[in-house]
Amino acid sequence: RLNELLDDLTKGARNLEMQMRVIRKICDACTAAEQRWIVRIILKDLAIQVRETSVLGVFHPDARDLFNTCSDLKRVAWELWDPSRNLMVNGCSYTSVAMHTFTPLGIKGTDYTYLYGAHVGAGSLTPYIHSAFDDRIEDCILDGEMMVWDPMLDKYLAFGALKTAAADIMGKVDTRDNDSPRPCFKVFDILLLRNPSNPAPKNFSNTPLSVRRKVLKQVFKPIQGRFELAAQSFGGSVKDVETALEKIVEERGEGLVLKAPDSPYVLAGREAFWVKVKPEYMDSMSDSVDVLVVAGNWGSGRRGGKVSSLICAVRDDYSRAGVSETGLNVYATFVRVGTGLSIEDYDWINKKKWIRMDKKAPPPHMKVSPSGQSDDKGDVYLDPEDWFIISVKAASITTTDEYGTNLTMRFPRCKAIRRDLAVDDCLTWSELRELQGGKRKESDDRQGNSKRRKIGGRKPTTLSLSHQATDVKEVEVISDLFEDMRFLVIPDLTSNNIVSKAVIEKLIHQHGGDFTQVMQGDNTLTVIYGGTKLIPQVKRIMKREDMDILKPQWLTDSIEKGRLVSLQAKYYFFATKEAQEDEAYSMGNDEIDVMTSQRGPKSSSARTPSSSERPCSSSPEPCDISEYLQPISLEEDVTKVPDDPSGSDTQSEPEDLADQLSDEEWTEIAATPASAITDRIKATESSVGVPSEASVGNMSTRVKPAVAITSRQDGESSTVISAMRSEISTTTSKFDQNLYFRNLCFYLDSPENARNENFLVSTSHENKIRLSMERARKDILVHGGAIATGLSDPRLTHLVLHELDKSRRIELIRRTSKPKRRYVVLAGFISACVAEGTLLDEDAFMP
Structure with a gap:
């Protein structure tokens, strides 16, 4: 009776009277006692200090494993009614497949028989594959992935098309429709096999992979586009893997899985002898992550009054707050995403029961940033x-104090809503940290700095990669300019630029200085910071109010x-009151030179080098420092921690001060000296209402950006300026939902561009392709994107082909x-993004 009442209560969720x-x-x-327990059941908080794992462990030894597989208590109670009866195959429920009877099961044990068919006369797949099995096979369990094959396009379709294709083909068995997209089961492995000569089934989970593959080839005959065996090749070097990956990309595949030939089949585990390898694309991590949507923000404009951006979290298995007061797992906020979803997706999302957030008291199961002005509430x-x-x-995972995990993603976008996954399938905090560490290790390996891992013993406590000291053993000291000075160089983690810290530290050592990685209360250090964001370490120094923070430009100008x-x-970057009272602080270059020549240098302060102008004791040989410096560095002085919520900045949705110069104007700057560039930037700031000059003593204003040394190579100027422009857009951009192509650069494979790149071009459909590409070009520019000057453009992220001419696809990929690899999409990708008003996933538009 109680279950019926609870069901009625759920059905009337939107009807208060009911x-x-x-x-x-x-x-x-x-x-009264019964009512108390019923209320606790409704609130999902029994307050008995016992978690479900304890109850399941008492109910049946395998109950926890089965519940983690299916998340269905009814199934657990139904299948595990006898405590003495164990589940088959190490706690995972597998249903044997009898001869001519098929049971398709999903990864969580979901039965898809209704969709794919239980026998030869039903379903969208079984009627086509029943004859492929060897007649001697009685039972078998195959592991694989259900995909969608389109015979007309000769390729596999995107993930979301599977159920649609299966439902469309249901009932078409007799129509012999061979042109429609259809389900295709791609077999990876075999777990169990039984034939009439051996009544006992053979469990292959502990059999080496090489043997299992040989058995698979005898179990069934592949049917192209319906029932296929995953391709396999052998290799023993990195070159072999790269060659195989290139082939996979050219064949429109997603990636590789590397398996040791002697490896067993491990159930519900990730072992070292199975490694997934995916191609890395420009402006993207190689892997996507599955995160949990826990909150959202209202939209503006045409999305006004609806949830427009989603705040996502990961399960907290890292901090001490793993379980909340209500008994629920705690989820730490990680990223905010507002692009990639279609209009239909947003309609589905807005039908959910959104509850107004009290930002001063967020739900106990949400771990948010301690900052009062962060956007993760x-x-x-x-x-x-x-x-x-x-x-x-x-693009990457970066450090921030705006989210509960102290990490977030740069330029995130949603690939898909994963309705096939349960809440427990989301990424965990520990996995997130491993993912971030793995990316940094991979980058370090590519630069040839990987070190052999020590075997055994406890791992020593070390600084993170971004804070480790630079190796300067090979750097020659050429002057004593910075003698007796110690520096602390703070890395700019918000732009994921660890190299700049190493460059600065090498310069310091080269000119006689010393540097350290930790402060430890020492206020005699000279602090150098080249970023634009108020990261936690910078905030702590500013709150002390006894140390200045200088920009790298002071080092380069001194050198x-x-x-x-x-x-x-x-x-x-930040000046104390003492520094602001110094005469040199408010003087210009001309005044400084006059006063220095009249009265000579002042004595050096212990705090930071003041207005002293100490010449080098030796005259070193001319040194071209351009090889150590980034050619162009545009930095913004921030002298106050923003306490206005509108001024808070997150890496998830970067703020964009939109570029005010056209491509032609930036090309003109390429041949202009640094002083002229500074004047142009000041003029540009004035035109958009940004003050070009301000007093750092006024804590509510911002000082004009400073431009550092330009490249001496004229041929490199255009590339340098382009890189600077991209960096401006990346690090200080204000998020605009209509600029969904921002930070992306497209090469349009039009006939003109193809001829410029020395490709052979077919003259058929040339005018139609030209007009289509011109429309795409305009749409890209209107919505914040950039057009590549050619295939060698370092900003390039996407290659756009036309549906009528895809002949250059493989050569463009190569x-x-x-x-890193660029995304290859059809021109329809641009028009579809414009129609949906968001940046869609490229996978659905691969040629």
Whole structure:
């Protein structure tokens, strides 16, 4: 009777009168003690200090494994009614497949017989594959992936098309429709086999992979586009893997799985002898992550009044707050994403029961940033029963204090809503840290700095990669300019630029200085920071109010002039009151030179080098420092921690000060000296309302950006300026939902561009392709994207082909595969993004 009342209560979730009738029935029929427990059941908080794992462990030894597989208590109670009866195959429920009877099961044990068919006369797959099995096979369990094959396009379709294709083909068995997309089962492995001569089934889970593959080839005959065996090749070197990966990309595949030939089949585990390898694309991590949607923000404009951006979290298995007061797992906020979803997806999302968020008291199961002005609180949130998982990809994972995990993603976008995954399938905090560490290790290996891992013993405590000291053993000291000075160089983690820290530390050592990685209360250090964001380490120094923070430009200018230049306002990222009272602070270059010549240098301060101008004791040989410096560095002085919520900045949705110069204007700058560039930037700032000059003493204003040394190679100027422009857009951009192509650069494979790249071009459909590409070009520019100058453009992220001419696809992939692969899409990708008003997933538009 209680179950029926609870079911009625759920059905009337949107009907308050119906809910009141159900509650009234419970009050009339139950005692006070019974009502208390029923209320706890409804609130999903029994307050008994016992988790479900303890109850399941008492119910049946395999109950926990089965529940983790299916998330269905009814199934657990139904199948595990006898404690003495164990599940088959190490706690995972597998249903044997009898001869001519098929049982397709999903990864969580979901039965898809209704969709794919249980026998030869039903389903969208079974009628086509029943004859492929060897007649001697009685039972077998195959492991594989159900995909969608389109015979007309001669390729596999995107993930979301599977159920649609299976449902469309249901009932078409007799129509002999061989042109429609159809389900195709791609077999990877075999787990169990039984034939009439051997009544006992053979369990292959502990059999080496090489043997299992030989058995598979005898179990069934492949049917192209219906029932296939995953391709296999052998290799023993990195070159073999790269060659196989290139072939996979050219064949429109997703990636490789490397398996040791002697490896067993491990159930519900990730072992070292199975490794997944995917191609790395420009502006994207090689892997996407499955994160949990727990909150959201209201949109603006045409999305006004609806949830437009989603706040996603990962399960907290890392901090001490693993379980909340309500007994639920705690989920730490990680990323905010607002692009990649279609209009239909947003309609589905907005039908959920969104609850207004109290930002001062977020739900106990959400671990948010301690910062009061961070954006991870959201406007609304979801109750646990309404949570769902989305797959998100991004450029990289970076450090921030704006989220509960202290990590987030740069330029994230949603690939798909994962309705096939349960809440427990989302990424964990520990896995996130491993993913971030793995990316840094991989980058380090590519630069040839990987070191052999020590075997055995406890791992020593070490600094993170971004804070480790630079190896300067091979760097020759050429002057004593920075003698007796110790520096602390803070890396700019927000732009994921670890190299700049190493460059600065090498310069310091080269000119007689010393550097350290930790402060430890020492206020005699000279602090150098080249970023634009107020990261936690910078905030802590600013709160002390006894140390200045200088920009790298002070180092480079001192090296160029051969003396310690005076500390003017332009050299400060943050200046203490003492520094602001110094005469040199508010003086210009001309005034400094006059005063220095009249009265000589001042004595050096213990705090930071003040207005002293100490010449080098030796005259070193001319040194071209351009090889150590980034050619162009545009930095912004921030002298106050923003306390306005509108001024908070997150890496998930970067703020964009939109580029105010056209491509032609930037090309003109390429041949202009640094001083002229500074004037152009000041003029540009004035035109958009940004003050070009301000006093650092006024804590509510911002100082004009400073431009560092330009490249001396004229041929490199255009590339340098382009890189600077991309960096401006990346690090200081204000998020605009209409600029969904921002930070992306497209090569349009039009007939003109193809001829410029020395390709052979067919003249058929040339005018039609030209007009289509011109429309795509305009759409890209209107929505914040950039057009590549050619295949060698370092900004290039996407190759756009036309549906009528895809002949250059493989050659384009080969010529643009370094340093990372570019996305290859059809021109329809641009028009579809414009129609949906968001950046869609490229996989659905691969040629």
